[in-house]
Amino acid sequence: SSFRPVLVLKGMLGNKNKGQGFRSMLVVFQFAISIILFISTFIIYNQMKFIQDKRLGFNKENIVVIKRGWAIGQNPDGSLIQTEPNNTVIDAFKNELLSNPQIISVAGSFSLPGKEFRNAIFVPEGAVKEEQHPINFYMADYDFAETLDLKIVEGRFFSREMASDSLGVVVNESAAKVFGFQPPYVGKRVRLPGNSRFYLTIIGVIKDFHYESLHKPIAPLMIGLENLDRTYISVRIHPHNVSETLKYIEKAWYDFIPYKPFEYFFFDDDYDQLYRAEQRISTMFTIFSVLAIVIACLGLLGLASFTAERRTKEIGVRKAMGASVANIVLLLSREFTKWVVLANIIAWPLAYFFMNKWLQGFAYRIDINPLTFVLASVLTLIIALLTVSYQSIRVATINPVDAIRYE
Secondary structure (H helix, E strand, C coil), X not given: CCCCHHHHHCCCCCCCCCCHHHHHHHHHHHHHHHHHHHHHHHHHHHHHHHHHHCCCCCCCCCEEEEECCCEEEECCCCCXXXXXXXXXXXXXXXXXXXXXXXXXXXXXXXXXXXXXXXXEEEEECCCCCCCCEEEEEEEECCCHHHHHCCCEEEECCCCCCCHHHHHEEEEEHHHHHHCXXXXXXXXXXXXXXXXXXXEEEEEEEECCCCCCCCCCCCCCEEEEECCCCCCEEEEEECCCCHHHHHHHHHHHHHHHCCCCCCCEEEHHHHHHXXXXXXXXXXXXXXHHHHHHHHHHHHHHHHHHHHHHHHCHHHHHHHHHCCCCHHHHHHHHHHHHHXXXXXXXXXXHHHHHHHHHHHHCCCCCCCCCCHHHHHHXXXXXXXXXXXXHHHHHHHHHCCCHHHHHHCC
């Protein structure tokens, strides 16, 4: 826009080097942004893959979860009431499901990994002073550990044959350690603050599992026996004929609980929602990486065209002196390669800073691999060379006589 119209119409563009540095810096800036986005995309992808592949300490596959919930009922006088399936009905429903060979186990619980949990303060027995420890806890029935495939490292889970289990608890390894007990942990007792007569006895220790997202370290957890508050009913099924099994579960539900809609979800899909924000970020970075590299290549293509036109006579002279097409292409490409290299020098520390900051949001994370930076840089360089190669080859193959005459 700074060109003077009269000079443009005469074919006189004035100083052709004017603005060259600014144009080059724009290309460097565009490619630096592209490289940062490429590196970020690769790191986010690797972190998400790490999350998907990491062993969680429980098995979330092939579990259908039914939400017990409340339903709206009606009194004889026509007034509306909230009602929920009572525990006798729930037990009968569970037994019906277990009669189907496609169903492996069924468990009820107040919560599930990835969902809300309760928290309370507990004091270990024998503490010199009122040692108070905040502990997260679930309430679940007898089949919870089997259905989620939790690993027992000491003792056992709740048993229907043991009436004393109503005052028993199962803790994870982190909880056993935070109480300060020495192994074996089974038989140790804890109580609520200010209540020196009511103790809960540890009957088992389960291996630590990720009941929260990988953003957080595994916190102490206690599981108590509860048949009354079973918000979720988890049904582990065989992976074959899933649709038929679902139809069977739905039919059994309406046979026992006709007044409550059958609402279910797959446990693995629900648990993966913990990383919905990261999945959106991954998709967004992929899209913007492609857009950024396209914009950068358009800028590079314009700069390459401008440079090729500006050096047409020079190239004609070089060809007349015996330079090959390969020599000319290398000559033109070399100038653009240095801009991409400069873009890498700018992009690498910035990408490392931002991605290291992002990864700090995860208690369990990958290490940043230097090869990621190299891969992004090589990919960007290849794209840049492919972008300028057309212009370079076109100018390199022009007839030297025409090139020397070029105005």
